[in-house]
Amino acid sequence: MTGRPRTTKPPRRARNDPGQYDDLAAEWWPSHGGFAALHWLARARAGLVPPPPHPGAPLLDVACGAGLLAPHLGADPAGWRHIGLDLSATALGQARAHGVAPVRGNALRLPFADATFSCVVAGEVLEHLPDLPGACAELGRVLAPGGTLVIDTLADTLMCRIALIHVAERLPGGPPPRLHDPALLVDPRVLTAELALHGVRVTALHGLRPSIPGYLRWVTRRARWVPMVPVRSTGGVYQAVGVKVGHGQSLPHG
Template sequence: MRNRNDPRQYDELVTEWWKPDGVFAMLHWLAKSRGALVPPATGDSVLVDLGCGGGLTAPHVTGYRHIGVDLRQPNLSVAAHHGVVGIRGDAQRVPLADECADVVLAGEILEHVEDWRACVAEACRLLRPGGTLIVDTIADTALARLVAVRLAERVPGGPPPGIHDPALFVPPKGLVAECARHGVALRTWGVRPAIIPALRWLRTRRDGVPMVSTRSHSILYAGRGVKHAPSTSAR
């Protein structure tokens, strides 16, 4: 029996990425929500997508050179079919230069790495001053462990069994503080599927489900922030 959060699971699930009614259904909904937070591209804009998986965010961003970083080559092969330039690498040690990106996405990745702080540091390192960081992840709370693991793994469209290790979930206040430490002022909010469309999807398995904002950060939450330019001393 494999441990929770074993990345080899993604190799076995690689054909599921683009099935809107498959095991990654909610990731489609989150990808659309995430894409709506990306600012318009200008000129030669670069977007780095950490833990890009099968490239689900690609249809929701335009005008960017979309670079996807992922540990699993099968994921990158799928993402390449959707216009993502794949780089095999660890989100905690990204093989890209400092300040190379106008936007960094860290969607549903922080709760899958052994050291989420290292991943945040890398995301901020990659951003140019004025660049935008967009994240979504699972909160380190008892409610999230109940809902996102024990319950969601039993619901169609929820995460595959064993895909999450609740020991890796991320405290919202800790994430905001860590981003600030690396020069990014992150604003966060809770997110959840819209209830009526979600119930309809469970019945029909058709159409997407919009993600809506909530005041509670207790389960899923998202964030967006901008990297400050370095301060300069007055002459």
Template sequence: MPRPRNDPRQYDDLAGEWWRPGGEFELLHWLAAARGALVPAAPRRGAILVDAGCGGGLLAPHVERLGYRHVGVDLRRSGLEQSAARGMLAVSGDVTAIPLADECADVVVAGEILEHVTDLPATVAELCRVLRPGGLLVLDTVNDTRLGRFVSVTLGERFGAAPVGIHDPELFVDPGDLTTQCAKHGVRLRVRGVRPGLPGLIRWLFLPPGAKPSRLGRMVPTRSTQVLYQGMGRKQGGADVTGRWGRQAEDQE
């Protein structure tokens, strides 16, 4: 039977897609690379990066040389097993009640998870709670706009850019609301838009399944936040975020 929209059990159904080249989670790999490019090198030995809603551990290869102890938190065992296989410390838990100590993390990453939670304020509070003063919050999500819903659900599901039913558009996240929620917990969030690079997107959508190589494309920055956007901010008590968005190249396609 089809799952309800946004049912977490879909990730068990799709467990074989996390690392399949050109598979249904291909765009998530591009987003993970773009997130990883925003994470600086670990500030000290033993620094912790908490990956909230880590899924199958797609961020791991993009931060493995930065010197962090990479802790992944997720509800689904199928994803945690794949995260652990890639060297992460896998922790079973809900992002609305992260089972980690206060202020334990130097970096908290929340990639493509906020548009799946039913309690955004509680989730933001938890992300900020485990972040130490001066620590960095990095995230990306889908905007709560007509265009965001049309591209991510209507077009995305029709053309195979997103698994059918994986999103509930009622949970998409307004960046103004997200910025306000973060500010309540001492994090001044800055946002910018991202989009798939067109050559890679075309290859992914139109190449025959057997001809799709691994990692067909990448995300590039864009001025518009109407569909996908990234956020980055530091928790009060440390240096402000610089004007440069991490190590990600700013070149456009």
């Protein structure tokens, strides 16, 4: 024994270990923190959320994290009632502080009755779940007929695996290292087919990328966020909007 003090490092977790969100709890809200790009995506996601059908209609934010969508939905009492579900208690505590009604739970077993929500949002979560068919079944189940589903996720392509995981993890604004498991990325055709099995028709699908001038302003600290630009290719980050068919309606086959 030399008596030399040891430095303690956080454990190196497996890729996609949900415990990482607790290790990184302080990174959610700073504009230049480890989750910076989630703010850019939350802003783009909010642009796809329709107005509520009536004041206080419930919107479910599946895997809401620290509630980054909340500022973009607004605090209007005539707006949506923002309910956030997540596994992480530390993230939910922060979501509550931003006006989200927090529910601790698993996206694969949503603790809500069928057809509860007029809008369901699932931002940057499907690529973390080990059961895509199960997740789509749950999203479709809790969405009310005529309701809107808003998704963004990462495509199951070689470009996405290399650019968004192995390259972006080393860039400012990229995801924290080891957060993603390349085996879980989501093919948009598979997503569309799985949602159709549960009565959700995908009505819009397009890719997103950060604006280059916006990124340069952000990286040089002249901006707090980066605008996301829609692109045709769904080979990287992409957004999908779906509508739950109403009673008595059916999805076309094929």
